[in-house]
Amino acid sequence: MNSFPHVNIIDGKAAAARVLAEVRDEVSDLKSAGLHPALAVVLVGSDPASQVYVRNKVLRAEETGICSLEHKLPADTREDALLALIERLNGDPAVNGILVQLPLPRHIDENRVLQAIDPLKDVDGFHSENVGGLSQGREVLTPCTPAGCMRLLRDTCGDLAGKHAVVIGRSNIVGKPMAALLLQAHCSVTVVHSKSANLRELCRQADIVVAAVGRPRLVDADWLKSGAVVIDVGINRIDEGGRSRLVGDVNFDSALGVVSAITPVPGGVGPMTIAFLMKNTLAAARLQHPALHSQPKLPEAPCPSIS
Numbered sequence: 601m602n603s604f605p606h607v608n609i610i611d612g613k614a615a616a617a618r619v620l621a622e623v624r625d626e627v628s629d630l631k632s633a634g635l636h637p638a639l640a641v642v643l644v645g646s647d648p649a650s651q652v653y654v655r656n657k658v659l660r661a662e663e664t665g666i667c668s669l670e671h672k673l674p675a676d677t678r679e680d681a682l683l684a685l686i687e688r689l690n691g692d693p694a695v696n697g698i699l700v701q702l703p704l705p706r707h708i709d710e711n712r713v714l715q716a717i718d719p720l721k722d723v724d725g726f727h728s729e730n731v732g733g734l735s736q737g738r739e740v741l742t743p744c745t746p747a748g749c750m751r752l753l754r755d756t757c758g759d760l761a762g763k764h765a766v767v768i769g770r771s772n773i774v775g776k777p778m779a780a781l782l783l784q785a786h787c788s789v790t791v792v793h794s795k796s797a798n799l800r801e802l803c804r805q806a807d808i809v810v811a812a813v814g815r816p817r818l819v820d821a822d823w824l825k826s827g828a829v830v831i832d833v834g835i836n837r838i839d840e841g842g843r844s845r846l847v848g849d850v851n852f853d854s855a856l857g858v859v860s861a862i863t864p865v866p867g868g869v870g871p872m873t874i875a876f877l878m879k880n881t882l883a884a885a886r887l888q889h890p891a892l893h894s895q896p897k898l899p900e901a902p903c904p905s906i907s
């Protein structure tokens with residue numbers, strides 16, 4: 601194993617602060633043009649982690665000048681009541697973005713709820729209209745975590761064309777959209793998952809590894825090529841020495857001996873997810889008001905040709 605001379609520990613908090621500063625400037629431009637961007641955040645139940653994420657989303661919105669409208673519903677809310685709320689938010693011209701915090705309680709059909717959101721207000725980019733548009737390279741709202749990862753990769757590597765990227769995980773929220781965005785950036789993309797044969801060997805070929813599989817410290821140093829760039833999307837809470845701590849899908853300490861750049865957990869990808877939610881709220885406001893949409897402002901504007 602060759603160790604890399606200088607390792608860049610990618611500071612996701614600093615990168616997110618830069619994105620939020622861009623958002624603040626754009627919000628102020630939109631307000632001058634008479635538009636006050638607004639984000640509706642819907643939380644069903646009282647999952648402690650979801651409560652923290654929602655609180656942080658509302659705080660970031662306030663800091664950037666976006667109006668936030670919180671809808672907190674009890675855990676036993678019926679699916680039809682949630683659908684009725686979404687219908688109301690879809691029809692409210694003062695609401696530009698709608699976010700339903702996941703996971704939802706088990707009695708609610710997540711897919712039905714996500715499909716009910718107006719695709720133009722779908723700031724999570726989870727509606728099938730936006731999912732399809734992303735894979736076709738259309739200018740659509742893109743899931744926040746993959747969009748944040750792309751910004752970190754571009755800041756770190758510059759042009760990504762020709763790089764071999766391995767995405768570990770095939771979720772609808774991260775793995776699949778991540779693969780689509782890397783393809784648009786002209787990477788060669790391999791998607792691997794829990795059932796893949798030769799997971800380690802495939803990873804060892806990668807210039808870029810995006811780990812989004814939800815398995816604490818799965819990726820060890822001997823899975824990584826010398827000089828690889830690693831984006832760790834995993835947020836796993838484990839008990840260690842009687843203490844609870846957050847770790848990623850990558851064994852950070854061992855990877856440090858091999859990689860050229862890596863995101864830490866916490867403080868890597870997580871803060872970018874919320875920063876790109878604010879970007880998407882602005883993009884949604886512009887999509888709903890085409891007169892303000894003279895310049896493409898989508899965070900991940902697709903490349904014109906994909907083949």
Ligand SMILES: Nc1nc2c(c(=O)[nH]1)N[C@@H](CN(C=O)c1ccc(C(=O)N[C@@H](CCC(=O)O)C(=O)O)cc1)CN2
Nearest residue numbers: 653700701702703724744866867868869870871873874
């Ligand atoms: N509707 C959505 N639901 C969920 C999404 C999403 O993008 N849309 N993603 C995750 C949760 N999530 C945002 O909602 C999220 C997760 C983690 C972080 C974050 O900043 N993490 C910190 C650590 C936080 C901690 O100490 O617990 C970090 O990595 O530094 C932000 C947002 C599932 N649901």
